[in-house]
Amino acid sequence: MKKARIFIILTHIIKKEEKMFFAHCPELDVGSQGETIEDAENNLKDAIVLYLDTIEELGIREDVFKKRKIKMYSSKPKPSFRKINIPRSYNNFPYITLDAMALA
Numbered sequence: 201m202k203k204a205r206i207f208i209i210l211t212h213i214i215k216k217e218e219k220m221f222f223a224h225c226p227e228l229d230v231g232s233q234g235e236t237i238e239d240a241e242n243n244l245k246d247a248i249v250l251y252l253d254t255i256e257e258l259g260i261r262e263d264v265f266k267k268r269k270i271k272m273y274s275s276k277p278k279p280s281f282r283k284i285n286i287p288r289s290y291n292n293f294p295y296i297t298l299d300a301m302a303l304a
Contacts, residue, residue: 207273208265210248214240227270228252 214223214237223244224231232247234240255261265272 204274207276208270209273209277210270212241212244214244227268 210225210227212223212225214221216222220233220235221237221240222231222233223240225244225248228248228251230244230247230251232240232243234243252261255264264270
């Protein structure tokens with residue numbers, strides 16, 4: 201039986217420190233790194249997918265999303281531009297994106 205596809209919106213924050221870029225998703229508290237912005241973002245996406253697959257296999261996705269206040273959508277949300285309040289600890293992060301991810 202095919203599972204219904206759901207979507208979530210996640211923030212990607214990427215910071216450069218010396219020669220490496222560090223990527224972080226604050227909603228899931230997942231991070232990664234890379235030698236370029238693209239590498240860091242791709243590695244972060246891989247880490248997010250692994251995290252989401254793991255919580256799905258453990259059967260705790262709904263609990264994790266509820267605790268972290270992650271909203272699920274039945275169709276891909278339209279892009280919206282909104283002001284993001286960045287916590288003080290992130291005030292030197294220059295690269296922030298909001299992406300909708302599909303979960304099968």
